[in-house]
Structures are given as structure tokens and as C-alpha cells.
Amino acid sequence: MALRLTLKPNERIVVNGCVIRNANRRQTLQIENTADVIRAEDLLDENCEPTPVKQAYFLIQTALIRADTRDTLVPVIQEKLADLATIFSAAVVGSVFEAANWVSQGDYYKALSALRPVMRREEELFARLSANTSATAALEGEEC
Template sequence: MALRLTLKPNEKIVINGCVIRNADRRQMLTIENHADIVRGVDLLDEGEAGSPVKNVYFFIQTALLTPAVRDELIPVIHKDLAKLVPVFHEEIGGHIFEAANHVSCRDFYKAMRALRPLIQYEARLLDMLQGKSDDAQVSAAAE
């Protein structure tokens, strides 16, 4: 089954480790066999991986982009995903199990996709915590 990708102008994708950038026009590609593919917008810079969920996402991304280290990373990814399970409630925690299943099947892109809602949820939680700390500092300064 072929995979059709529509690329926006100047959009980057990585196919089997090769970085490809689209020209100034919208283009469609058809990938006719299995390949490791990830869009540039889905890539996380190492410096951005500063939270527990983003760290796991970065390891999965590394496994996708670097086949030579996959066998070493899979146990690390599973261990880190297992650490996240007790932190999140069932509704959002289902994404962790989905990601772990995809990692076991070596479908790293789907594992990354499964973690995206968790990254957004984690960001909201961290923003709320940051807001509470800022409120506490303002209250302490006012006293």
C-alpha cells in the first residue's frame, strides 16, 4: 500500500535518514514501499527534550532516524514509558500504552504520533504549575 504525502512549500521530511526539503510549491510524493519517514514539523530538537514525555519522544525519534541504535534504545524507551504510566490518569495514559505497542512493533512514527496528545497535556500541566509558582512568588512579594 502506497503512502501519499503532500508537502507544503519548503517543508522538510526525512526518509530513511535523508533530509529532503520541498521547493517553493506544494508537491505530492508517493512512497511505494516501506521506509522510515518523518515530517520536519514532527522532529524535536535535543534541546527541546526537557520534560519526561519529550525525552521519551526524543528517544523514539532517535530510534526512527538512527537504525543502528534501535536495539539499544527499545528497552530504554519501554522503561521510560513505564515510568510515565503512574503519573497520568487513565484517559491520557492510554497514549503511553499505544506508544509502547508501536515501539514493540518497531513502528516508531506511530509511537511518536501516539505521544503528541500526551506532550500537549504535559505542557498544560507544566504551565499550570509554573503559573502557581509565579502566583506564590507574587503573593510572597506582596506580604
């Protein structure tokens, strides 16, 4: 079954490590054989804040884009995912195991998809922590 992609104007995708940008009109592509494909919107910027989940996501993304790095990255990715499995609650840890399973099977795009809810949960936790830290700082400021 072919992969059918509808690209927005000027949207970028990466196919087997090659960055492709669409022209000024909406286009549909059909990829008829197996290829490593990811939309630019699903890629993390290398300058983003390096949280534990984003580090694992970035490594998987690199394995997807650069097939020549997979042999060295997969053990590092599996170690990062094992660490994440010990941090998160049962509600999210299933997604971490799912990502590890997809990495083992060499399906890096599905591994990234499995990690997205974990990344959202991590962002929620950091936002809550930041709000609590701000509230604590404000209370400490009132005591002086």
C-alpha cells in the same frame, strides 16, 4: 497501499534517515514501499526543554531516524514509557501504553503520534504549575 505526502514549499522530511527538502513549489510524493518517514514539523529540536515526555519522544524519534540505534534504544524507550505510565492519570495513560505497543511492533511513527496528546497534557500541567508558582511568589511578595 502507498503513502502519499503533499509537501509545502521548502518543507523538509526525513526518509530512512535522509533529510529531503522540497523545492519552492508544492509537490506530492508517493512512497510505494515500507520506509521510515517523518515530517520535519513532527521532530523535536534537540535543544528543547527535556521534560519526561519529550525525552521519551526524542528517543523514539531517534529510533525512527537512525535504524542503527534501535537495538540499544528500545529498552531505554520502554523503561521511559513505563515510568510515564506511573505518572499520568487514566485519561492519558492509555496513550502511553499505545506508544509502548507501537515501539514493540517497530512502528515508531505511530508511537510518536500516540505520545503527542501526552506531550500536550504535560505542557498544560507545567503551565498550570508555572502559573501557581508565579501566584504564590506574588502573594509572598505582598506579605513582606
